[in-house]
Amino acid sequence: MAVRIYALAKDLKIDSKELVQICNKVGVTGKGSALASLDDDEVEKVKKHLSQLGAPKVEKVAIKEDVRPVRGAGPLGTAIKKAGPPAVLKSRPKSASEVEVEDTPASDVKESPAIAATQVPVEAPKASVEVAEEPVAPVKPAAAVSPPAEPPAAPREPVVMEPNKPVQPAANAPLRREAILGGASSRIRDIGGRGRSGGNRPSGGSEGGDRSGGGKKRGPVINLAAVPKSPTRQPRPAAGEAPAQKPEIRLSKDVIQGHKQGQGMKASLEKLVQDDVDSKKADSGKGKVGGALSSFTGTGNERGRAGKAADLEEERTKKKGIAGMASARADRNKGRRGGRRDIERSFSHGDDRRRRRTITRTGKNTAAPRKENVVLELPCSIRSFSEAAGISAAQVLKTLMGMGMMMNINAQIDQGTAELIAAELDLEISLKSQTSLEEDLIDQIEERADEEADLVPRQPIVTFLGHVDHGKTSLLDYLIGTRIVKGEAGGITQHIRAYEVDKDGRKITFVDTPGHEAFTEMRARGANVTDIAVLVIAADDGIMPQTEEAISHAKAAGVPIVVALNKMDIPGVDSNRPMTQMTEHGLTPSEWGGDVEVVRTSATTGLGMDELLDTLLTVSELNEYKANPNRDALGVCLESEQQADRGVIAKFVVQNGTLKVGDVVVCGPAHGRVKALTDTLTGEPMREAGPSTPVNVTGLDQPPGAGDRFHVLDNIAEAREIAETREFDSKSQNLSGITTKVSFEHFQQLLQDGKLGKSEDRAKLNLIIRADMKGSLEAIDKEIAKFDHPEVEIRVLQRSVGGITVADVTLASASDAVILGFNVIPDEAARSMVDDRKVEIRRYDVIYKMTDDLKAMIEGRLKPEERVVELGRAVVKQVFSISRVGVVAGSYVAQGSIERGCRIRVNRDGRTIGDYPLDSIRRHKEDVKEVPRGMECGIRLSGFNDIKQDDVLEAYRIEEFARTLD
Numbered sequence: 001m002a003v004r005i006y007a008l009a010k011d012l013k014i015d016s017k018e019l020v021q022i023c024n025k026v027g028v029t030g031k032g033s034a035l036a037s038l039d040d041d042e043v044e045k046v047k048k049h050l051s052q053l054g055a056p057k058v059e060k061v062a063i064k065e066d067v068r069p070v071r072g073a074g075p076l077g078t079a080i081k082k083a084g085p086p087a088v089l090k091s092r093p094k095s096a097s098e099v100e101v102e103d104t105p106a107s108d109v110k111e112s113p114a115i116a117a118t119q120v121p122v123e124a125p126k127a128s129v130e131v132a133e134e135p136v137a138p139v140k141p142a143a144a145v146s147p148p149a150e151p152p153a154a155p156r157e158p159v160v161m162e163p164n165k166p167v168q169p170a171a172n173a174p175l176r177r178e179a180i181l182g183g184a185s186s187r188i189r190d191i192g193g194r195g196r197s198g199g200n201r202p203s204g205g206s207e208g209g210d211r212s213g214g215g216k217k218r219g220p221v222i223n224l225a226a227v228p229k230s231p232t233r234q235p236r237p238a239a240g241e242a243p244a245q246k247p248e249i250r251l252s253k254d255v256i257q258g259h260k261q262g263q264g265m266k267a268s269l270e271k272l273v274q275d276d277v278d279s280k281k282a283d284s285g286k287g288k289v290g291g292a293l294s295s296f297t298g299t300g301n302e303r304g305r306a307g308k309a310a311d312l313e314e315e316r317t318k319k320k321g322i323a324g325m326a327s328a329r330a331d332r333n334k335g336r337r338g339g340r341r342d343i344e345r346s347f348s349h350g351d352d353r354r355r356r357r358t359i360t361r362t363g364k365n366t367a368a369p370r371k372e373n374v375v376l377e378l379p380c381s382i383r384s385f386s387e388a389a390g391i392s393a394a395q396v397l398k399t400l401m402g403m404g405m406m407m408n409i410n411a412q413i414d415q416g417t418a419e420l421i422a423a424e425l426d427l428e429i430s431l432k433s434q435t436s437l438e439e440d441l442i443d444q445i446e447e448r449a450d451e452e453a454d455l456v457p458r459q460p461i462v463t464f465l466g467h468v469d470h471g472k473t474s475l476l477d478y479l480i481g482t483r484i485v486k487g488e489a490g491g492i493t494q495h496i497r498a499y500e501v502d503k504d505g506r507k508i509t510f511v512d513t514p515g516h517e518a519f520t521e522m523r524a525r526g527a528n529v530t531d532i533a534v535l536v537i538a539a540d541d542g543i544m545p546q547t548e549e550a551i552s553h554a555k556a557a558g559v560p561i562v563v564a565l566n567k568m569d570i571p572g573v574d575s576n577r578p579m580t581q582m583t584e585h586g587l588t589p590s591e592w593g594g595d596v597e598v599v600r601t602s603a604t605t606g607l608g609m610d611e612l613l614d615t616l617l618t619v620s621e622l623n624e625y626k627a628n629p630n631r632d633a634l635g636v637c638l639e640s641e642q643q644a645d646r647g648v649i650a651k652f653v654v655q656n657g658t659l660k661v662g663d664v665v666v667c668g669p670a671h672g673r674v675k676a677l678t679d680t681l682t683g684e685p686m687r688e689a690g691p692s693t694p695v696n697v698t699g700l701d702q703p704p705g706a707g708d709r710f711h712v713l714d715n716i717a718e719a720r721e722i723a724e725t726r727e728f729d730s731k732s733q734n735l736s737g738i739t740t741k742v743s744f745e746h747f748q749q750l751l752q753d754g755k756l757g758k759s760e761d762r763a764k765l766n767l768i769i770r771a772d773m774k775g776s777l778e779a780i781d782k783e784i785a786k787f788d789h790p791e792v793e794i795r796v797l798q799r800s801v802g803g804i805t806v807a808d809v810t811l812a813s814a815s816d817a818v819i820l821g822f823n824v825i826p827d828e829a830a831r832s833m834v835d836d837r838k839v840e841i842r843r844y845d846v847i848y849k850m851t852d853d854l855k856a857m858i859e860g861r862l863k864p865e866e867r868v869v870e871l872g873r874a875v876v877k878q879v880f881s882i883s884r885v886g887v888v889a890g891s892y893v894a895q896g897s898i899e900r901g902c903r904i905r906v907n908r909d910g911r912t913i914g915d916y917p918l919d920s921i922r923r924h925k926e927d928v929k930e931v932p933r934g935m936e937c938g939i940r941l942s943g944f945n946d947i948k949q950d951d952v953l954e955a956y957r958i959e960e961f962a963r964t965l966d
């Protein structure tokens with residue numbers, strides 16, 4: 001009886017990939033994957049080969065298990081531990097190499113040359129254990145395994161590796177490789193994970209093919225600000241701290257200079273004041289001016305005038321110290337408003353300008369140094385920006401003004417504006433957006449990795465992909481026992497479906513996708529949610545465009561592909577042709593030595609159904625899909641619809657965790673508390689849905705987008721906030737012109753503003769689309785996008801899920817739009833309004849019918865094409881000028897014919913000199929309809945009398961053809 005390699009490997013307790021290699025070695029060819037079957041002879045051959053080698057399988061497993069708990073220990077440490085008899089090992093001290101191996105972190109072990117040395121091809125499947133059971137050989141350090149850094153000083157115990165030398169590295173190779181690259185990866189991850197984040201974060205080891213956590217895990221994103229380079233960087237004031245102010249003490253130039261030179265660096269303010277007073281005294285001894293004014297004027301001319309004020313100030317300063325200075329400052333300020341202006345006005349103009357310049361320069365020099373590599377949290381005010389960047393707010397405002405933005409210092413700036421300013425001022429600035437609730441909660445949920453101990457096996461999610469009519473739904477019908485294909489409108493699948501099937505107590509979740517080309521989105525979604533892709537290829541048809549697309553989706557999703565070669569019941573089908581095509585697309589069948597399992601099926605006769613299920617369950621077993629049922633659920637919405645009686649129904653596939661009735665869920669822009677869960681196949685209520693379960697969910701406030709991820713949160717308010725933010729974001733995106741969706745109010749506004757119908761040269765086809773499901777809307781969008789024509793502008797004014805309403809009819813009547821209903825009907829009110837308003841509603845239940853109709857609609861709006869039909873040529877023999885009639889050209893028809901109502905091109909000396917309508921054509925003074933070749937006639941042109949002998953008259957007609965889009 002045939003047995004799969006995978007099953008035999010399990011029996012023999014060896015790795016299935018190793019067994020595939022052994023098969024090839026012993027001459028059992030064409031076994032490319034672990035799923036290939038071996039007949040009795042082949043099994044015998046393999047077993048014989050193994051027995052010749054005498055592989056001690058049980059010990060191998062023991063080695064494998066032993067690797068697990070060792071902290072950071074690779075297989076190396078394990079090998080040494082296992083090698084000797086326990087008693088010997090117990091009694092002997094640890095060798096240096098052993099100690100070293102145990103302490104080596106797992107990652108280092110991976111790099112170790114000793115390990116590399118053990119990774120040799122599977123030549124002799126003898127394990128080190130075999131040696132372990134042999135009598136112990138003389139002591140020697142296991143140099144081949146891990147040479148110690150220094151020779152151990154302690155006397156050595158007998159070394160168990162020695163007699164095993166010829167086979168030891170080869171024997172351990174596959175196990176070790178697996179332990180390092182595959183099985184051991186989780187252990188390595190655990191060590192790192194615990195060290196970093198208590199096992200809560202995903203580790204690098206989980207990336208790639210590890211899907212056991214259910215759902216795609218993203219690595220943590222840590223944004224670290226770069227360390228500023230500038231040595232003169234000022235410390236940033238703490239939040240809430242008042243900005244530093246410059247003391248408004250007007251000190252004399254000398255004092256400032258002295259201070260700058262270093263004398264004053266450590267002096268107290270009182271000391272500085274005292275110095276100032278002293279210097280003023282000295283000044284007053286010399287002349288009559290001092291104090292603050294001296295620092296402004298600096299000339300002797302004004303001293304006399306200002307002397308009194310200065311004396312008064314000095315007096316006050318002397319008396320009151322700092323307090324006196326304050327009052328003096330108040331006086332000065334008072335003086336500035338009036339008196340000082342007077343004084344200043346009397347200064348020379350040049351001095352005044354100099355002073356101003358000095359002040360400006362001083363302002364610049366004392367500004368905080370420009371910062372580099374600033375990290376700024378957005379949105380922020382201009383004040384915060386300038387503080388963070390170390391430039392004046394005035395400069396920022398000026399820059400903004402230069403860019404046409406008039407703002408004040410408290411105005412908030414967004415990321416784009418901040419980037420503009422930074423670019424304009426040549427600042428290196430790192431912008432950090434404020435974290436949203438979305439980032440705080442959803443990202444955290446997505447990034448949460450499950451502990452290995454929490455993971456349990458889960459059923460595989462299997463998606464049927466393939467070209468239209470290749471039999472996906474029929475196969476699924478057969479497997480589930482439903483008759484879905486019979487009820488499909490137009491005989492094609494237009495919705496994504498997901499069902500759970502129980503096969504002898506083992507469950508599989510099946511997802512059926514449409515094959516029609518319009519449903520690319522759905523296929524991609526199906527492929528992304530799946531663990532295994534079943535590529536359905538009709539044997540009589542072979543690989544078709546959507547099969548190719550499905551292959552790409554499955555490859556992009558990185559999932560195993562199983563091919564169902566369907567319709568094998570059709571007489572004369574040759575499975576070699578599609579299989580050859582498969583190889584051309586990089587899928588080599590396992591029976592041809594590749595790794596893609598091909599199952600020949602017939603949904604009509606039931607051929608290969610058990611084999612298909614068996615194959616899927618085996619692939620699932622090989623991949624060990626796992627999830628943690630004891631966490632809040634997360635997964636994907638495959639489809640959603642609005643039902644009149646039940647409200648929103650969303651079809652979810654739980655990827656991890658368990659979804660329960662009462663859970664708060666957020667999914668795209670929708671949120672709500674789960675009111676009911678029902679089985680997608682039977683419609684029976686469910687209390688909860690565990691990992692890999694497809695389930696219909698009610699309770700959401702609006703239909704989520706197909707493909708939106710769902711998450712369970714603790715708090716309904718948070719869910720609402722996240723959903724509202726998403727909706728707001730998507731609306732602003734819509735308004736920014738990314739989609740053509742226009743709300744009724746918005747459209748009315750556009751109409752009032754005269755913004756609609758501007759491009760008069762393009763015919764417009766306004767559409768309002770209503771469909772039963774979001775996925776249908778996507779498909780319709782895709783179809784519409786195909787009809788892009790320079791002369792017809794298709795505008796989708798409204799597109800949504802649900803029946804046709806009064807609002808749609810009103811909008812359609814106001815905008816001269818056609819309403820397209822896909823699998824929906826108008827409600828009563830809308831129906832009664834349709835005739836009054838003369839609105840056109842077109843209803844469809846099959847996508848291609850709608851496509852054809854749309855095409856016709858568009859063709860009806862295309863200007864007919866004009867084509868020139870050449871009729872004939874005539875040569876002018878003689879020209880007659882007849883009074884009250886005009887010039888008549890007596891002509892000979894040399895080619896074709898000249899017809900009434902045609903146009904004539906007049907050619908002279910090889911050049912066309914005019915193009916005129918034929919006025920009349922006569923023969924023997926009688927008007928005729930047509931003059932054929934070889935006959936003479938009189939031709940009169942409308943609006944042209946300058947016909948000359950030998951002119952060539954070319955007759956032609958313009959015909960209009962209705963154009964098609966093909």
Ligand SMILES: Nc1nc2c(ncn2[C@@H]2O[C@H](COP(=O)(O)OP(=O)(O)OP(=O)(O)O)[C@@H](O)[C@H]2O)c(=O)[nH]1
Pocket residue numbers: 466467468469470471472473474475485491492493494513514515516566567568569570601602603604605
């Ligand atoms: N002879 C034969 N006909 C089959 C087989 N499987 C499906 N069909 C027929 O092929 C047609 C299409 O089958 P579907 O199951 O609807 O194909 P599909 O791939 O699901 O099509 P879409 O969902 O529209 O992409 C139906 O008429 C089926 O009866 C088969 O194994 N043998």
